[in-house]
Amino acid sequence: MAAVNLSPPLHLLSARLRSxxxxxxxxxxxxxxxxxxxxxxxxxxxxxxxxxxEHEIFGLIGPNGAGKTTALRILSTLISASSGKAQVFxxxxxxxxxxxxxxxxxxxxxxGAYQMLSGLEFLEFMAGFYSKDRAEMxxxxxxxxxxxxxxxxxxxxxxxxxxxxxxxxxxxxxxMMKPRxxxxxxxxxxxxxxxxxxxxxxxxxxxDTQGVTVLLSxxxxxxxxxxxxxxxxxxxxxxxxxxxxxxxxxxxxxKNLEDVFMEVTKxx
Amino acid sequence: MSNLWALxxxxxKELVRDPKILIGVVLMPIIIFPIMGAAIQVSQESVERAIxxxxxxxxxxxxxxxxxxxxxxxxxxxxxxxxxxxxxxxALIAFKATDSSALIYIPRGYHANVTLGQRGVxxxxxxxxxLNMAETQxxxxxxxxxxxYNYYFSITKIRNLLExxxxxxxxxxxxxxxxxxxxxxxKGNVLDVSPNxxxxxxxxxxxxxPIMVMMMVVFAIQMAATSIxxxxxxxxxxxxxxxxxxxxxILAGKLSGSIVIALAGSVSYLIGFGFYINSAFSFVPExxxxxxxxxxxxxxxxxxxxxxxxxxxxLVSALAMALSVAVxxxxxxxAQSFTGALITPIMIPAIVLMFSDIEMLPQSFQWIMLAxxxxxxxxxxxxxxxxxxxxxxxxxxxxSVWTVVVLYVAAKIFSTERIITARFTFGDxxxxxxxxxxxx
Numbered sequence: 006m007a008a009v010n011l012s013p014p015l016h017l018l019s020a021r022l023r024s025x026x027x028x029x030x031x032x033x034x035x036x037x038x039x040x041x042x043x044x045x046x047x048x049x050x051x052x053x054x055x056x057x058x059e060h061e062i063f064g065l066i067g068p069n070g071a072g073k074t075t076a077l078r079i080l081s082t083l084i085s086a087s088s089g090k091a092q093v094f095x096x097x098x099x100x101x102x103x104x105x106x107x108x109x110x111x112x113x114x115x116x117g118a119y120q121m122l123s124g125l126e127f128l129e130f131m132a133g134f135y136s137k138d139r140a141e142m143x144x145x146x147x148x149x150x151x152x153x154x155x156x157x158x159x160x161x162x163x164x165x166x167x168x169x170x171x172x173x174x175x176x177x178x179x180x181m182m183k184p185r186x187x188x189x190x191x192x193x194x195x196x197x198x199x200x201x202x203x204x205x206x207x208x209x210x211x212x213d214t215q216g217v218t219v220l221l222s223x224x225x226x227x228x229x230x231x232x233x234x235x236x237x238x239x240x241x242x243x244x245x246x247x248x249x250x251x252x253x254x255x256x257x258x259x260k261n262l263e264d265v266f267m268e269v270t271k272x273x
Numbered sequence: 274m275s276n277l278w279a280l281x282x283x284x285x286k287e288l289v290r291d292p293k294i295l296i297g298v299v300l301m302p303i304i305i306f307p308i309m310g311a312a313i314q315v316s317q318e319s320v321e322r323a324i325x326x327x328x329x330x331x332x333x334x335x336x337x338x339x340x341x342x343x344x345x346x347x348x349x350x351x352x353x354x355x356x357x358x359x360x361x362x363x364a365l366i367a368f369k370a371t372d373s374s375a376l377i378y379i380p381r382g383y384h385a386n387v388t389l390g391q392r393g394v395x396x397x398x399x400x401x402x403x404l405n406m407a408e409t410q411x412x413x414x415x416x417x418x419x420x421x422y423n424y425y426f427s428i429t430k431i432r433n434l435l436e437x438x439x440x441x442x443x444x445x446x447x448x449x450x451x452x453x454x455x456x457x458x459x460k461g462n463v464l465d466v467s468p469n470x471x472x473x474x475x476x477x478x479x480x481x482x483p484i485m486v487m488m489m490v491v492f493a494i495q496m497a498a499t500s501i502x503x504x505x506x507x508x509x510x511x512x513x514x515x516x517x518x519x520x521x522x523i524l525a526g527k528l529s530g531s532i533v534i535a536l537a538g539s540v541s542y543l544i545g546f547g548f549y550i551n552s553a554f555s556f557v558p559e560x561x562x563x564x565x566x567x568x569x570x571x572x573x574x575x576x577x578x579x580x581x582x583x584x585x586x587x588l589v590s591a592l593a594m595a596l597s598v599a600v601x602x603x604x605x606x607x608a609q610s611f612t613g614a615l616i617t618p619i620m621i622p623a624i625v626l627m628f629s630d631i632e633m634l635p636q637s638f639q640w641i642m643l644a645x646x647x648x649x650x651x652x653x654x655x656x657x658x659x660x661x662x663x664x665x666x667x668x669x670x671x672x673s674v675w676t677v678v679v680l681y682v683a684a685k686i687f688s689t690e691r692i693i694t695a696r697f698t699f700g701d702x703x704x705x706x707x708x709x710x711x712x713x
Contacts, residue, residue, distance in 0.1 A: 044694065081515045084690035103517065111515040117507030119283065121290035133279045134516045162290075178512075 032059045033092075034186055034218040035080060040089035041242075042075050049075040051242035052089065057220050057235075059185075062212050064233035065222040066262065072242040073222035074114060077190050080220070081111035094185055110184035114191040114222075116175055117163075124159035124166070124174050125150070128181065135182040149181030152207060169200030176204055180211045187212075189221040193228060205232055226262035238266055245269050276518045277526055284530020288496060289537075298492050298538040306545030323407035328352040329415060330373040332364035337384025339393070346422050347377065368400065374411035375399050377419075395419065424448075482658075483651040485542055486584055487623040490591045490647070493535035494612050494619075497527065497592045498599035502608030505600065511693060520687040528592045535588060576657040579665045583653045586669060590646065590676035591619065593683040600686055601695045622648035626655070646675040 035057035042050040050072045057063040065073050078084045079091055082102035090097070096104040118127045128149040129142065136142035150159060153173045163171065172192070179187050192208060193201040209232055212219050223229050229236055230250045237247035246253060246269045250262055259265040288294045331353050333340060347353050354373050358364035361378065368376040378396040387393040399412045431444035455467035464471070504510035513523055595612055602608035622645055631639055631652060642648045653668035686692055 078511075078693070083511060083514055083693050103519075106515055106517045109515065111512065113508040113511040115508060116512060117509055119287055119509060120503075120507070121287045122283065126286070130279060130283050131512075131516070134276060134518055 034059045034094055035220060036092045038090040040076065040079065040091055041087045042079065043087045049242055053239065053242060053244050055237045055244050055247060057218060059218050060216045061235055062219040062233045064229035064236040065220065065239055066224065066226055066229050066236055067239035068224055071239045073239055074190055077188050077222055081109060081188050082106055108185040109188060110179045110182065111188045112175055112179040112190060112192060114194055118171060118174055120164040121162060123162050124155055127163060127174065128178060131178050132182065145182050149177040152180055152211060153177035169196055172196055172200065172204055173207065176207050180217065183215050184217060186218045186220065189219060191223055192221055193225065208232060226266055230262045236262065238269055240270055277522050280523060280526025281529045284500065284526055285533050288500065288530060288534045294496060294534065298496065298534060299541050302542040302545040307548035310549035320406045320410065327407065327411050327414065328354055328373045330354045330356050330368045330371055330376040332356040332358060332376060333379040334381040335379050335383045339384040339387045340379055343379065343422065365398065368398065374408050375415050377415060483654040484623055484627065485539060485546065486587065486650060486654060487619055488542060489535050489539035490587055490619055491616050492538045493531050493588055494591050494595040494615055495609065496534055497531040497595040498608040498612040499605055500531065501527065501596050501599045502602050502605040506604060514693065521684055524596065524683055524687045527596060528589060531592050532588050573660060575662065576660060579662065579669065580654055580657045582669055583650055583672065586672045586676050587647065587650045590672060590679045593679040597683040597686050600692050618645050619647045621645065622651050626651045646672050
């Protein structure tokens with residue numbers, strides 16, 4: 006695919022479309038400009054640009070190897086970009102990683118939890134990094150307990166959890182401290198229909214009630230359509246289209262985002 | 274609760290609750306060593322019983338009062354099976370049919386030689402049915418018996434000769450004119466103890482302690498490497514790296530957690546090994562009859578404190594090295610393969626210096642050994658026993674410099690994205706080598 010960069014005009018278009026969305030704030034939670042990342046001879050990102058508004062659930066969608074995880078890892082301060090700019094609530098991820106880590110929560114794809122700890126110990130361990138005292142830690146853990154919905158099973162060790170239970174624990178871990186930004190990489194990857202349904206509901210409910218900004222990636226376009234108020238399609242390391250799911254479907258004449266994606270990649 | 278404390282507690286919980294670590298590092302030494310000691314003791318005692326109760330066969334082709342006297346001595350001291358046969362061949366066939374483990378053959382002319390002042394020669398045949406220790410040792414018992422007889426026989430003959438020639442002196446002095454008594458100079462003190470006895474006494478501590486330190490380092494390396502590889506495999510490391518905590522604190526937490534378990538493992542090892550030494554070597558007389566304090570070679574509190582510092586800096590550097598290397602592994606299994614490469618330079622000094630000193634080695638080999646930081650761990654622990662504190666401090670300084678270098682490298686790796694993106698397998702190495710060969 007030719008490396009045509011469509012991002013700047015799409016971004017301007019998206020700003021107009023988004024201003025009509027009710028809950029979304031006016032401030033940019035994330036701003037990514039001309040981001041590139043090289044791993045030796047492989048170019049994972051080739052000038053990707055997009056922005057995420059405060060309180061928005063933003064979906065970054067694309068096939069495997071499109072550059073989704075690389076973009077999320079750069080925003081989470083795990084790896085650095087080869088060039089370009091990435092900011093989280095005004096903090097530069099390369100120059101102010103400590104500031105960024107204080108306000109974000111990142112859930113890697115296929116992440117696990119410490120096998121020998123109980124679910125509760127895991128939540129307590131994680132909460133400790135975000136709390137000044139025991140009372141605050143307890144508040145965070147109680148929140149995590151509520152989000153996970155694991156009840157008594159939280160006292161069991163993680164190595165006895167099913168995949169779905171682990172994912173619920175990890176989502177609870179990512180959201181319990183009410184981060185300003187939650188970055189979730191393939192949050193339902195590997196889960197069955199029922200488990201995926203629960204996880205999706207957890208994310209949606211929490212984002213709606215707590216006003217957490219969520220950036221999630223997925224190659225499941227139907228899931229993104231259900232969850233996200235705004236999406237960006239990424240392929241070959243560049244953003245090839247973005248907008249609300251409805252606007253994209255209308256623009257490209259697709260029944261769903263999958264059709265849209267196929268249509269966009271065909272025209273590329 | 275500080276972030277570092279939380280990380281250490283998490284690390285210790287993860288390690289101690291892992292049955293492989295708990296059983297392998299903490300419980301096994303305390304169970305296995307006493308069992309090994311008891312097994313060695315049982316086997317040693319059974320060998321001794323077998324030797325003591327072993328019967329010997331005797332066949333003689335000779336006659337005369339000298340031969341009769343020897344037979345009389347043998348018959349009174351042991352369960353001797355006399356063999357009646359027409360020839361040596363027949364006697365050997367008959368001997369093989371008995372339970373006896375050795376045959377003492379008195380050849381024709383023994384009596385005549387002895388009475389003519391010549392040497393009488395006996396032949397001892399050992400029947401090695403199962404090639405076990407008791408069978409091979411049985412000839413030693415025969416030799417000791419004959420030697421006792423030989424001694425008193427020669428003393429009697431010398432006494433007679435002295436009387437006949439009216440010479441002065443004692444038969445013992447004529448038989449062995451020069452005697453040796455041993456003394457050892459240790460830490461400037463002269464001790465009426467043979468160096469062999471002192472060696473037996475200190476072996477358990479001055480040699481086994483460095484070995485135990487090295488074992489502990491090996492445990493710690495394996496634990497740390499497995500722990501970081503597991504974190505990478507389960508992607509908990511990625512989560513950890515995005516938390517509001519410094520990368521150095523994460524590194525320090527990992528190091529401290531592994532050190533805590535390694536120390537617990539070494540205490541268990543120490544206790545288990547103590548049982549092992551006590552039970553397995555209870556039959557070695559030097560160990561039981563001498564006290565280390567009597568000869569003034571115990572370690573002083575200062576020496577012990579310095580050994581503690583040596584252990585600490587060695588552990589920190591080895592663990593930092595393990596963590597730095599293991600982050601390049603793509604799985605727990607490959608992390609364990611990588612640590613194999615680290616363990617080799619640690620074990621070589623321990624093995625080489627177990628029974629020798631660095632000064633005894635060839636010059637070039639000495640330099641190679643001294644360049645390995647872990648050689649200094651062994652040198653320092655040995656020197657602490659002999660109260661050579663200057664050597665201990667010099668070694669500590671050397672290892673500390675190495676520790677700072679390794680910690681710096683580990684902190685660098687932890688502060689960059691390499692900790693997340695680095696992947697290296699032995700397959701990659703093969704591929705790279707093949708590519709280079711094609712290119713050339």
